[in-house]
Amino acid sequence: MTRTEPAITASDVSMWYETQRGEQVNALDTVSLDVRRGEFLSLIGPSGCGKSTLLYIVGGLRRQSSGQVSLDGQRVTGPMPTKVGFVFQDYTLFPWRTIIANVEVGLGFRGVGRRERREIATEKLELVGLRGFADAYPGELSGGMQQRVAVARALAMDPEILLMDEPFGALDEQTRTVLGEELARILEKTGKTIVFVTHSLSEAVFLSDRVVVMSARPGRVKEILAVDAARPRESGFATAPEFTQTRNRLFELLHEEVRAAALAEMQSGGLDA
Amino acid sequence: MRSRRKELLTVAAIQLGLAAVLVGLWFYQSRPGRVSRILLPQPEDVLAQLPEIVREAGFWENLRVTALEVAGAFTLAAIAGLTVGLLVGRWRPAARIASPLLVWAQTVPIILFYPICILMFGIGPMSKVVFGGVYGFFPVAATTVMALTTVPNRYLTVAESLGANRRQQVANVLIPAARPLVLSGVRIGAALCLIGVLAGEILGSTRGIGYQIASSSGGFRTAELYAYIIVALLLVAAFNIAITRADDQRAARV
Numbered sequence: 001m002t003r004t005e006p007a008i009t010a011s012d013v014s015m016w017y018e019t020q021r022g023e024q025v026n027a028l029d030t031v032s033l034d035v036r037r038g039e040f041l042s043l044i045g046p047s048g049c050g051k052s053t054l055l056y057i058v059g060g061l062r063r064q065s066s067g068q069v070s071l072d073g074q075r076v077t078g079p080m081p082t083k084v085g086f087v088f089q090d091y092t093l094f095p096w097r098t099i100i101a102n103v104e105v106g107l108g109f110r111g112v113g114r115r116e117r118r119e120i121a122t123e124k125l126e127l128v129g130l131r132g133f134a135d136a137y138p139g140e141l142s143g144g145m146q147q148r149v150a151v152a153r154a155l156a157m158d159p160e161i162l163l164m165d166e167p168f169g170a171l172d173e174q175t176r177t178v179l180g181e182e183l184a185r186i187l188e189k190t191g192k193t194i195v196f197v198t199h200s201l202s203e204a205v206f207l208s209d210r211v212v213v214m215s216a217r218p219g220r221v222k223e224i225l226a227v228d229a230a231r232p233r234e235s236g237f238a239t240a241p242e243f244t245q246t247r248n249r250l251f252e253l254l255h256e257e258v259r260a261a262a263l264a265e266m267q268s269g270g271l272d273a
Numbered sequence: 274m275r276s277r278r279k280e281l282l283t284v285a286a287i288q289l290g291l292a293a294v295l296v297g298l299w300f301y302q303s304r305p306g307r308v309s310r311i312l313l314p315q316p317e318d319v320l321a322q323l324p325e326i327v328r329e330a331g332f333w334e335n336l337r338v339t340a341l342e343v344a345g346a347f348t349l350a351a352i353a354g355l356t357v358g359l360l361v362g363r364w365r366p367a368a369r370i371a372s373p374l375l376v377w378a379q380t381v382p383i384i385l386f387y388p389i390c391i392l393m394f395g396i397g398p399m400s401k402v403v404f405g406g407v408y409g410f411f412p413v414a415a416t417t418v419m420a421l422t423t424v425p426n427r428y429l430t431v432a433e434s435l436g437a438n439r440r441q442q443v444a445n446v447l448i449p450a451a452r453p454l455v456l457s458g459v460r461i462g463a464a465l466c467l468i469g470v471l472a473g474e475i476l477g478s479t480r481g482i483g484y485q486i487a488s489s490s491g492g493f494r495t496a497e498l499y500a501y502i503i504v505a506l507l508l509v510a511a512f513n514i515a516i517t518r519a520d521d522q523r524a525a526r527v
């Protein structure tokens with residue numbers, strides 16, 4: 001394996017789901033994509049265009065209908081807990097475990113001893129600024145805090161690749177901005193390859209090296225925009241001309257697709273909505 | 274914290290007040306000239322009966338028989354209920370077929386089958402164990418199935434992404450996620466085991482607290498009857514405390 005080889009390669013990945021009623025849904029259509037090592041790549045696209053599906057496939061949690069995905073040139077056939085970490089769209093901390101025990105859980109699966117587990121988990125909790133909540137239960141934390149714990153849980157496994165599915169999607173714009181900046185600060189230091197799904201254009205521009213715009217379902221790669229601004233990016237970047245330009249361009253691209261998606265839904269949906 | 278404590282105290286005070294009102298009513302209604310003593314003995318007579326029956330030759334033996342029957346019934350209900358619940362709950366098609374049946378079975382008056390139970394297992398303790406066990410089985414099985422089938426899929430997906438194998442998924446996700454609901458089923462099952470055993474003893478037996486209740490009632494020894502009812506209630510309380518205690522301890526260990 002060479003240094004220049006992409007961390008993630010998806011070639012012609014398509015996905016068909018069968019619904020409860022036995023109909024076929026085409027979620028992804030021949031998606032091809034390379035993600036460079038250490039790159040922060042965002043995915044945006046209309047709701048239901050297959051962003052989550054693509055992440056699941058890349059992480060080996062779901063099997064694509066056709067095409068293939070490789071990590072470091074190795075075909076993905078199932079979950080690779082030490083290579084790929086997930087932060088999911090919904091709240092997924094185990095409510096019956098304390099925060100620290102949640103962060104430790106993957107290490108436990110791997111058979112890491114108690115002392116070491118605790119040490120690593122404490123360090124990751126510290127990293128996301130929640131060390132003081134080690135013994136709390138998830139129900140006692142706000143949504144944003146829970147998602148930061150989920151980030152710590154993924155980092156505890158020290159994966160090379162982090163797949164994040166709208167981790168702050170359920171939060172208000174201000175909180176999301178602050179958490180996003182903080183996340184960028186944390187992740188920049190780790191040098192991990194990151195694929196990040198978001199609905200927030202500002203978030204995408206602020207955090208990413210490249211932004212992938214996906215088309216309405218069936219999801220395809222519509223366009224890829226590069227954001228060349230230097231790192232680390234300060235919050236002042238959010239008012240820079242380059243930021244605004246890229247954001248506006250993304251808005252146009254996305255707007256077309258959201259319109260298309262809404263129209264398609266009105267034409268075909270209606271009845272089964 | 275403080276207001277929580279205060280609230281708990283208020284609740285306890287109201288509960289005690291209600292109990293006091295009931296006992297007061299009992300005192301009042303059992304005075305001469307009110308409800309007949311054959312129907313409602315005076316509380317002080319019942320209290321006086323308690324040491325009497327405890328001193329009686331067969332008392333501890335009867336208590337022991339009932340306690341053993343309940344323990345047997347509960348063991349049967351818990352093991353059978355959890356096993357069936359686990360098997361059915363882990364396999365979706367079976368769950369879809371069996372869970373409505375299990376829920377429906379709880380509305381069937383199982384007591385109708387008690388005579389059959391006596392025919393099959395005799396008038397002795399075995400018929401009570403089986404009958405109480407069957408009584409307790411259904412809620413345990415039904416809630417176990419429900420608990421397992423309602424574990425959110427996302428928890429299993431997370432575990433998978435973190436590298437959990439099948440066994441680890443069961444031990445670290447399915448069981449803890451299903452646990453609260455399963456335990457509430459077990460608690461209901463335990464209560465029904467007790468009911469089943471006592472009902473069985475009252476309807477037909479030769480020993481046990483239920484037998485004593487039936488026999489003192491048949492002989493119009495009302496004060497004694499009430500005293501035995503109190504003994505039965507104490508047994509229920511002890512059993513409930515034991516179950517809750519075991520539950521809390523397990524919770525503390527997880």
Ligand SMILES: Nc1ncnc2c1ncn2[C@@H]1O[C@H](COP(=O)(O)OP(=O)(O)OP(=O)(O)O)[C@@H](O)[C@H]1O
Nearest residue numbers: 017018019025027046047048049050051052053054
């Ligand atoms: N398990 C499934 N069974 C059937 N259809 C599914 C399944 N999962 C997803 N789909 C369908 O596939 C399409 C893509 O879903 P996906 O969750 O990947 O979209 P998304 O881009 O993540 O949407 P959102 O932005 O709302 O999270 C949707 O139309 C969805 O209804």
Ligand SMILES: [Mg+2]
Nearest residue numbers: 051052053089
């Ligand atoms: Mg999604």
